[in-house]
Amino acid sequence: MVQKLERKVILKKDVWNGILSFCKMKHPSEGILILKGKSKKGIITIDGLTIPPFSYSDQTFAGFPQSFLPLDLSYVGTAHSHPSGSAEPSVTDLHNFFGLVSIIIQSPYDSTDDIFAWDSNANSIPITFESDDAQKN
Template identity: 80%
Template sequence: MGKIERKVVLKKDVKDSILSYCKMKHPSEGILILRGKSKKGTITVDGLVIPPFSYSDQTFAGFPQSFLPFDLSYVGIAHSHPSGSASPSVTDMHNFFGLVAIIVQSPYEKDEDIFAWDSAGNALPIIFE
């Protein structure tokens, strides 16, 4: 049996909200929880949650996971990189949450500024709907 190739489907309103939130938080990083579902390797993101008690500065954003209500619709996180690089840092990988990490690079303007990664640091294709 072959390995399932993962991909991310990002709904337009969610994409627009992520870009707006990242712009609003700049020059600090912004962080959001992704809501959706995963089926047969396709991670569909159709909602966002601002994590309670989140904190950020110009090089890090996080939140205490112990304050999150239990919710099976959480599929990952999105956060911005004000530096302009969309590659996950070592810290990003150590704080991985869910199935996917979306990293948005400055200037947070277009689809090409949005990247998705799995927990091993592999890039995942994004389909914008």
């Protein structure tokens, strides 16, 4: 019998803070970032961000040419904003899935309540937001 591995995402405080700030800065266009970290036994720990080279965006789409990315085994996925206010992955999001996780941030980008994680099948992945004093699930 094959046991299904349950996934979970852990976001370090400086990462989720950086994601929210980046999304506010890019609004009303979408913003996109590459997530850096590691994955072990279904737990994806994200501890860094990279702005992808030659990224492009408008109010309904953000992307980047993957062929220009330097080889980096710490890439675990992407984070991008949805200025429309919905955190649901679109068909385009799923067709351009990169890595193990896609984090979507819905407007107004005010708190961790606006951050959601998805797998390549549009299944929600629980997130733990690390902070200096406590953790929030």
